Amino acid sequence: xxxxIAEKILASHTNDGKASAGEVIxxxxxxxxxxxxxxxxxxxxxxxxxxxKVWNPNRVLVVNDHWAPxxxxxxxEIHRRNRxxxxxxxxxxxxxxDCGISHQVLPERGLVVPGATIIGSDSHxxxxxxxxxxxxxxxxxxxALILATGECWFRVPETLKIEITGEMxxxxxxxxxxxxxxxxxxxxxxNYQSLEFHGSTIETMSVGERMTMCxxxxxxxxxxxxxxxxxxVKFWMEDYAPTKKWKEVTSDDDAEFVDIxxxxxHTDPLEPIVAPPDLPTNGKPVAEVAGVPIDQxxxxxxxxxxxxxxxxxAEILKGKKVHEGVRLIITPASKATYMEALERGIxxxxxxxxxxxxxxxxxxxxxxxxxxxxxxxxxxxSTNRNFKGRMGHPxxxxxxxxxxxxxxxxxxxxxxxxxxx
Amino acid sequence: MGKDFSNISGxxxxxxxxxxxxxxxxxxxxxxxDYDEMVKHAFEIRRxxxxxxxxxxxxxxxxxxxxxxSSREEAPKVLMHSGISCIVAESxxxxxxxxSFNIGLPLITIPNISKLIKDGEIVIVNLLKxxxxxxxxxxxxxxxxxxxxxxxxxxxxGAVPWYKKKK
Numbered sequence: 163x164x165x166x167i168a169e170k171i172l173a174s175h176t177n178d179g180k181a182s183a184g185e186v187i188x189x190x191x192x193x194x195x196x197x198x199x200x201x202x203x204x205x206x207x208x209x210x211x212x213x214x215k216v217w218n219p220n221r222v223l224v225v226n227d228h229w230a231p232x233x234x235x236x237x238x239e240i241h242r243r244n245r246x247x248x249x250x251x252x253x254x255x256x257x258x259x260d261c262g263i264s265h266q267v268l269p270e271r272g273l274v275v276p277g278a279t280i281i282g283s284d285s286h287x288x289x290x291x292x293x294x295x296x297x298x299x300x301x302x303x304x305x306a307l308i309l310a311t312g313e314c315w316f317r318v319p320e321t322l323k324i325e326i327t328g329e330m331x332x333x334x335x336x337x338x339x340x341x342x343x344x345x346x347x348x349x350x351x352x353n354y355q356s357l358e359f360h361g362s363t364i365e366t367m368s369v370g371e372r373m374t375m376c377x378x379x380x381x382x383x384x385x386x387x388x389x390x391x392x393x394x395v396k397f398w399m400e401d402y403a404p405t406k407k408w409k410e411v412t413s414d415d416d417a418e419f420v421d422i423x424x425x426x427x428h429t430d431p432l433e434p435i436v437a438p439p440d441l442p443t444n445g446k447p448v449a450e451v452a453g454v455p456i457d458q459x460x461x462x463x464x465x466x467x468x469x470x471x472x473x474x475x476a477e478i479l480k481g482k483k484v485h486e487g488v489r490l491i492i493t494p495a496s497k498a499t500y501m502e503a504l505e506r507g508i509x510x511x512x513x514x515x516x517x518x519x520x521x522x523x524x525x526x527x528x529x530x531x532x533x534x535x536x537x538x539x540x541x542x543x544s545t546n547r548n549f550k551g552r553m554g555h556p557x558x559x560x561x562x563x564x565x566x567x568x569x570x571x572x573x574x575x576x577x578x579x580x581x582x583x
Numbered sequence: 584m585g586k587d588f589s590n591i592s593g594x595x596x597x598x599x600x601x602x603x604x605x606x607x608x609x610x611x612x613x614x615x616x617d618y619d620e621m622v623k624h625a626f627e628i629r630r631x632x633x634x635x636x637x638x639x640x641x642x643x644x645x646x647x648x649x650x651x652x653s654s655r656e657e658a659p660k661v662l663m664h665s666g667i668s669c670i671v672a673e674s675x676x677x678x679x680x681x682x683s684f685n686i687g688l689p690l691i692t693i694p695n696i697s698k699l700i701k702d703g704e705i706v707i708v709n710l711l712k713x714x715x716x717x718x719x720x721x722x723x724x725x726x727x728x729x730x731x732x733x734x735x736x737x738x739x740x741g742a743v744p745w746y747k748k749k750k
Contacts, residue, residue: 199655202616285678299678528610549652
């Protein structure tokens with residue numbers, strides 16, 4: 163019987179070279195990312211463990227991204243602890259508050275390699291699946307144990323194959339596609355599973371678009387989403403990790419999949435999708451929610467704060483003005499993204515349209531700072547979660563959408579089909 | 584650690600499907616470094632009376648996909664800190680499941696359980712057999728026994744003592 167991508171990557175990281183779906187295995191971790199949870203929760207656990215030295219200071223990335231720069235005294239204390247830990251442990255890869263969001267920064271630093279096992283102290287660590295990596299989120303205790311040992315136990319996931327063919331029309335984005343897919347799966351439709359996206363649509367996607375798909379796979383419960391590689395990923399590796407050695411991992415034709423889902427965008431064209439509150443899996447065609455008045459439009463996060471997202475927003479907003487009374491907030495996913503947008507003149511377009519451009523951070527997406535919602539406010543957002551109260555007041559409401567739909571809605575003051583502006 | 588896993592008894596708090604970690608503890612409270620402070624905000628939006636009314640040994644009974652969303656270990660931890668002794672649900676989200684056992688909070692999966700139990704009923708859970716009974720009612724409701732690895736971690740008292748033992 164053949165193997166899936168997840169099985170093959172995990173198998174190559176065990177002592178006996180074996181991993182089959184359903185088994186519990188011990189695997190080596192190639193890279194561990196920890197953010198503020200290091201200072202708040204992991205360091206106390208390490209003390210309890212009698213921890214002395216990180217297993218390999220070259221294989222850890224510490225990042226201060228959620229409340230960057232510190233939004234209050236507590237987050238300032240957490241950042242201070244992280245800085246001290248990095249110094250004490252000689253951690254090579256450190257991104258302080260000036261860097262951006264972990265899931266964007268890791269690939270930009272050339273730390274994500276096809277075939278690798280990557281763990282992050284953040285549920286959206288599935289993002290690195292875009293680079294053909296096995297990557298998943300774990301929390302404080304598991305990451306504390308990895309810091310000490312460089313290993314972790316896993317239940318090898320079953321794999322759900324999703325084949326997508328056909329082209330996406332103008333102003334329809336990969337965000338719309340993943341919102342549609344997780345709507346079909348439901349909030350636990352891929353629980354414990356590995357998602358393998360295949361097909362011509364995935365093969366022709368940019369790295370950023372692929373990252374959005376893998377990022378939001380977790381909203382259907384997926385453990386990981388390792389994609390087969392494409393040309394754009396190869397170019398990315400040449401640009402960002404030219405010295406790294408790697409080998410693509412593919413699934414076998416006779417691998418065992420729990421199911422195979424097919425989406426043909428040629429026979430069933432994809433519409434822009436919007437997910438109304440309070441679940442990311444609530445997606446429906448934009449026409450069904452068009453006209454809902456908004457107070458805030460947010461473009462940012464590890465899901466959709468990348469250069470392609472900002473370019474799309476600028477294309478829609480160029481020479482126009484955000485609707486009166488609407489706040490348009492743009493938070494580039496990383497400093498590098500911000501710089502590139504500056505050089506390309508994107509930031510100017512966004513600001514001239516009335517947008518507020520913030521530094522790179524998770525910020526408003528986690529209700530942290532730089533765009534927190536007040537009582538009764540409605541936000542259309544390019545982020546990943548529309549849970550009740552996620553971005554602020556419990557009575558605020560979040561509609562998830564693509565950056566194109568967010569930008570179009572900002573212009574009109576109501577939820578708007580981006581193809582109609 | 585001396586705990587009787589065959590007899591965990593407590594008052595039930597019944598919840599529906601898809602209770603996510605944001606509902607258990609909102610992101611804005613994650614910078615709180617003191618769990619005594621954080622616990623005041625447990626289920627703040629979903630069930631505002633929870634924090635003031637929850638008692639030692641209470642048990643959460645819920646529908647499908649309990650604990651989805653963020654990886655925050657604060658979610659099971661704040662529940663354990665509030666006195667919750669066990670969570671029974673129709674299914675659990677992956678990271679929440681792992682986190683709970685890591686901190687020594689037992690979970691058990693039983694189909695349809697959120698429809699069978701009423702809020703405030705006293706329930707008795709047998710983790711070893713994967714069963715639940717309602718006090719005063721004879722019937723035993725069967726769920727899934729715990730996977731070996733989870734029981735091993737639980738018996739050690741959580742992942743840190745489990746790791747120390749293994750070392």
